[in-house]
Amino acid sequence: MKSTLGTTSGLVRLGYLIQETYSEVGRACDLTVAQAQLLCTLADRPHRMAELTGLLGLERSSLTGLVDRATQRGFVVRSSQPDDRRAVVVTLTPEGAKAADTFHDLLTERLEALLADLPAAERDRFVKTMSRVVADAPAVFHD
Amino acid sequence: MKSTLGTTSGLVRLGYLIQETYSEVGRACDLTVAQAQLLCTLADRPHRMAELTGLLGLERSSLTGLVDRATQRGFVVRSSQPDDRRAVVVTLTPEGAKAADTFHDLLTERLEALLADLPAAERDRFVKTMSRVVADAPAVFHD
DNA sequence: TATTGTTATACTCTATAACTATA
DNA sequence: TATAGTTATAGAGTATAACAATA
Numbered sequence: 031m032k033s034t035l036g037t038t039s040g041l042v043r044l045g046y047l048i049q050e051t052y053s054e055v056g057r058a059c060d061l062t063v064a065q066a067q068l069l070c071t072l073a074d075r076p077h078r079m080a081e082l083t084g085l086l087g088l089e090r091s092s093l094t095g096l097v098d099r100a101t102q103r104g105f106v107v108r109s110s111q112p113d114d115r116r117a118v119v120v121t122l123t124p125e126g127a128k129a130a131d132t133f134h135d136l137l138t139e140r141l142e143a144l145l146a147d148l149p150a151a152e153r154d155r156f157v158k159t160m161s162r163v164v165a166d167a168p169a170v171f172h173d
Numbered sequence: 174m175k176s177t178l179g180t181t182s183g184l185v186r187l188g189y190l191i192q193e194t195y196s197e198v199g200r201a202c203d204l205t206v207a208q209a210q211l212l213c214t215l216a217d218r219p220h221r222m223a224e225l226t227g228l229l230g231l232e233r234s235s236l237t238g239l240v241d242r243a244t245q246r247g248f249v250v251r252s253s254q255p256d257d258r259r260a261v262v263v264t265l266t267p268e269g270a271k272a273a274d275t276f277h278d279l280l281t282e283r284l285e286a287l288l289a290d291l292p293a294a295e296r297d298r299f300v301k302t303m304s305r306v307v308a309d310a311p312a313v314f315h316d
Numbered sequence: 317t318a319t320t321g322t323t324a325t326a327c328t329c330t331a332t333a334a335c336t337a338t339a
Numbered sequence: 340t341a342t343a344g345t346t347a348t349a350g351a352g353t354a355t356a357a358c359a360a361t362a
Contacts, residue, residue, distance in 0.1 A: 035304045036316035037288060037296075038281040041191055042213075043307035043314060048188030050230060064329065070185075079344060087193060092330045094345055099328075116338045116343040138181040144306060145180060152302055153180075159299045161178040163287060164186035171186060173179035207352060222321060235353045237322055242351075259320040259361045 047144060055137045059129060064096055067170055069105060069122065069130040074172050076121040078111075085168045105129055134171075190287060198280045202272065207239055210313055212248060212265065212273040217315050219264040221254070228311045248272055277314075 035043070049063075056066045064086075071077065071085050083093050097120055100106045105126030111117045122130060145153050178186070192206075199209045207229075214220065214228050226236050240263055243249045248269030254260045265273060288296050 034301065035307070037300050038284045039314050039316045040300055040303040040307060041284045041287070042195070042280070043310040043312075044303055045188050045191030045195065046313055047307055047310045048184055049192060052185070052188065053230075062328065080342085088329090089331055090344060091332080091346080095329075098345095114339075114343085118344065137185070141181045141184045144184070148302065148305065155298060156302045156306075157180050157183055158177065159291065159295055160183040160187055162291065163299075164178070164183060164190055167186040167190050169186075170189055171182050173182045205351065223319085231352090232354055233321060234323080234355080238352070257320085257362075261321065 048141070051140050051144070052137065055133060055140055058136060059133045061129065061133060065100055065103075065105070066133050068096055068100055069126055070134065070171050071169075072106065072120060072122045073127065073130040073134065074169065076119050079118045079120065082120065085170060087168075100126070191284070194283050194287070195280065198276060198283055201279060202276045204272065204276060208243055208246075208248070209276050211239055211243055212269055213277065213314050214312075215249065215263060215265045216270065216273040216277065217312065219262050222261045222263065225263065228313060230311075243269070281316075 052066065053063055056063050059066070061069070067086055068082070071082065077085070079090065079093055079097070082088075082097075083090055086093065088096070097106060097108065101108065104123055106120050106122055109119050109121065111119055145156065148156065195209065196206055199206050202209070204212070210229055211225070214225065220228070222233065222236055222240070225231075225240075226233055229236065229239075231239070240249060240251065244251065247266055249263050249265055252262050252264065254262055288299065291299065
């Protein structure tokens with residue numbers, strides 16, 4: 031076990047760990063990664079389709095299918111807006127909110143465990159630096 | 174912009190940033206994320222299918238398809254092992270090695286840029302802590 | 317019997333291009 | 340004309356289950 035990895039290698043492997051955790055928690059909640067991202071984003075508040083494409087980094091047509099499947103599963107509903115009748119607003123159903131909550135709590139537990147072995151001071155520094163690094167990243171998750 | 178994010182929210186957004194970067198670099202190199210992961214893993218050395226399923230976190234049948242497509246594109250070759258004729262060894266072709274190199278270099282550049290704005294001391298601490306956290310993660314990337 | 321890998325099948329995810337409705 | 344969203348289509352990725360070959 032090498033004592034020090036390079037920046038890239040560290041980031042790639044950390045990304046892998048996070049992705050794996052996200053995926054495993056999703057599986058435990060019977061959610062795909064894409065579905066979990068959608069629900070977590072909507073947990074904050076409803077969004078229009080156009081906003082969601084930006085937040086999730088998807089093409090409009092990809093999002094249509096994702097929202098279709100989430101609707102079929104009873105997690106979200108589409109509604110229209112009076113002021114712009116082209117727009118479609120996506121909102122969590124109570125079931126969707128519950129699924130998002132369950133996923134959120136389990137993910138929190140699993141991700142915090144990744145840092146659990148660090149000394150408290152080092153962990154705090156790490157989290158603080160991380161906050162700086164991701165300051166401009168889309169808000170696809172909320173504490 | 175909140176000054177401090179929680180551990181989970183920070184990790185999720187960092188994972189998102191890394192994944193986005195990985196995906197964008199892949200697109201620039203005409204590689205899907207899965208293909209890039211395969212090539213980067215094989216850049217270290219050839220691996221048997223069974224090893225790759227562990228490193229990449231895939232089912233055997235999923236890996237079969239991934240290696241099929243990488244073979245069709247001329248990036249890898251399958252060969253057999255004398256000592257265990259059930260095993261299949263996957264090796265990069267020169268083209269595959271070149272694609273892996275190009276991807277590696279661009280990804281390194283893009284990921285290092287994520288930390289470029291940090292003060293040197295803070296960046297060093299961050300990378301060091303990250304190394305500890307990912308110490309046991311699969312070696313899907315090498316500096 | 318257990319392990320290695322493939323095949324068959326089905327579903328999710330994603331993109332591009334063409335289309336409809338509204339602004 | 341431009342924007343919001345959907346539909347049609349195609350390909351990649353993934354999993355489960357059944358299978359063949361080898362250990």
